[in-house]
Amino acid sequence: MAYMPRQAARRLNPERIVPGATRAVVVSRNYYDETAPESSGSETGRVARYARGGDYHDALSGVLAQLAEATVELGGPEASAKAFIDAGPVPERELAQRAGLGWIGKNTMLIDPRAGSFFFLGVVLTDVELAVDPPFETDRCGSCRLCLDACPTQAFPAERVLDARLCISYLTIEHRGDIDAGLAAQMGDWIFGCDVCQDVCPWNQKFAEGADDAHLQQDSELGALNLAALAEMSSEEFQRRFGWTALSRPGAAGMRRNAGIAQRNAEEHARCRT
Ligand code: B12
Ligand code: SF4
Ligand code: SF4
Known part of the structure; x- marks a missing residue:
């Protein structure tokens, strides 16, 4: 992951990812697969839940692109918006917490108090001056570890x-x-x-x-x-x-x-x- 330090400056300032961006629209998409068999015997190996299907980048980029288009329509002809999913320089969990979706747990996952953490995050960065939701301020981990x-x-x-x-x-x-x-x-x-x-x-x-x-x-x-x-x-x-x-x-x-x-x-x- 040598790209991480290279992208550090951009991660701290999303305006350097999309020039003029002042807003992040953050969405989550549940992938929890409760019916999937778990490996238990000595002959099989386990794949994490998020990967037990088609590549999620391909599956979700279309819907996120539609969200970016809808954002541009709201802003008018000069507006710009760009969609990201799992993109290195975009601090997705940090933005999700600031957008009010949940808190960052002790396991570093973004946790939604109504749904847990088995979801992907997607982000649209835009210069359209959308109304801002309040951040999620509380830490619901408490003394759990x-x-x-x-x-x-x-x-x-x-x-x-x-x-x-x-x-x-x-x-x-x-x-x-x-x-x-x-x-x-x-x-x-x-x-x-x-x-x-x-x-x-x-x-x-x-x-x-x-x-x-x-x-x-x-x-x-x-x-x-x-x-x-x-x-x-x-x-x-x-x-x-x-x-x-x-x-x-x-x-x-x-x-x-x-x-x-x-x-x-x-x-x-x-x-x-x-
Ligand atoms: C690199 C990466 C990894 C790396 C490193 C993970 C890590 N914790 O950094 C590895 C390969 C290990 C990994 C593993 C996994 N990942 Co990953 N990963 C990423 C990626 C591409 C970048 C994360 C990153 O920037 N890390 C650097 C650290 C510094 O940032 P951070 O952990 O995101 O968040 C920190 C900051 O918010 C910071 N912070 C707190 N306050 C403040 C204030 C300011 C001002 C700032 C700047 C920061 C800050 O504290 C947080 C916790 O350390 C993101 C996508 C993205 N672009 O965000 C997905 C992402 C985080 N991964 C995801 C997933 C699903 C996983 C796995 C569950 C996959 C799996 N089942 O195996 C595991 C979980 C491991 C874990 N406990 O984190 C999801 C998480 C969804 C969620 N609900 O949170 C993401 C968001 C991808 C997506 N679009 O859905 N991942
Ligand atoms: S940090 Fe979480 S995902 Fe990584 S090895 Fe530990 S338990 Fe597994
Ligand atoms: S400390 Fe407990 S509540 Fe918080 S993320 Fe870890 S397991 Fe979940």
């Missing part, structure tokens, strides 16, 4: 601080090459992303509801993928089977690596039980 304690790789050095180098999501999706053996041993059966710090959150346990969103084309098979098949899959077969999903980011080589780690963790787990 379930997410901090549950993280398999202890990736939170403090509340609301994530050391991305230790996060399974970073390791399985963004990291190229070998993964440190000590960290790999703590990754369990996660082969793409990780949901632990969200699954344990009481706000998700109480309020997360199934998305049933046709745009996201959820595929329940992606909840539990066969490790042996994945570890040996050719690049051509991988492209045919997963080319339309977010799994194409680490690609065939990255997913073969991840499957191999999960297989070794399952073998080690079985040895410890006997």
Whole structure:
């Protein structure tokens, strides 16, 4: 993620992303998939909920572009508006909190008090002087610290601080090459992303509801993928089977690596039980 420091100046000032922008319209889109099977046996690996379907960038960019067009219509012929989803320089969670959608939890997720945190954020930056909603000021985490304690790789050095180098999501999706053996041993059966710090959150346990969103084309098979098949899959077969999903980011080589780690963790787990 070398792009992060390069984009720091723009992240602090969205006007440097879209010249003249004074407003951010922030929207959330639920992806919670309550029916998806979870990997439980030693033969399958787990994919995080957000990725158990078509690539969300492709699925949601169309609706966000429509929102940008509608914003321009409100502003008149000189107005401009640009849509972003998961775009590096846009501080999406920070803007969502300022737009009143929820608070940033100790797990660094934006949490909506009516829905939990299993949703994507999208942003339209514009120079149209829209009315401004009040920010969400309260911290509803209270004394809870379930997410901090549950993280398999202890990736939170403090509340609301994530050391991305230790996060399974970073390791399985963004990291190229070998993964440190000590960290790999703590990754369990996660082969793409990780949901632990969200699954344990009481706000998700109480309020997360199934998305049933046709745009996201959820595929329940992606909840539990066969490790042996994945570890040996050719690049051509991988492209045919997963080319339309977010799994194409680490690609065939990255997913073969991840499957191999999960297989070794399952073998080690079985040895410890006997
Ligand atoms: C890089 C990135 C990652 C990295 C690093 C994550 C991180 N915590 O920084 C990795 C690969 C690890 C990752 C993992 C995941 N990610 Co991610 N990721 C991003 C991305 C592209 C940039 C985040 C970023 O800028 N990080 C840098 C830090 C400094 O910023 P931040 O964490 O966003 O927010 C901090 C600031 O708001 C700061 N802050 C507080 N007060 C103030 C005041 C000011 C003035 C400022 C400037 C900042 C500030 O505190 C916050 C917490 O540290 C965003 C999309 C985007 N453009 O925002 C998605 C995004 C954050 N990811 C998302 C998701 C879904 C995930 C995963 C759940 C995926 C998964 N299941 O595996 C995990 C969750 C891990 C976790 N607990 O955060 C969603 C989150 C939705 C939500 N409800 O919050 C986003 C918004 C993408 C999207 N459009 O939906 N991600
Ligand atoms: S996504 Fe997983 S590894 Fe990353 S911080 Fe959350 S619990 Fe830890
Ligand atoms: S698990 Fe607890 S501390 Fe963590 S984000 Fe949820 S409410 Fe906050």
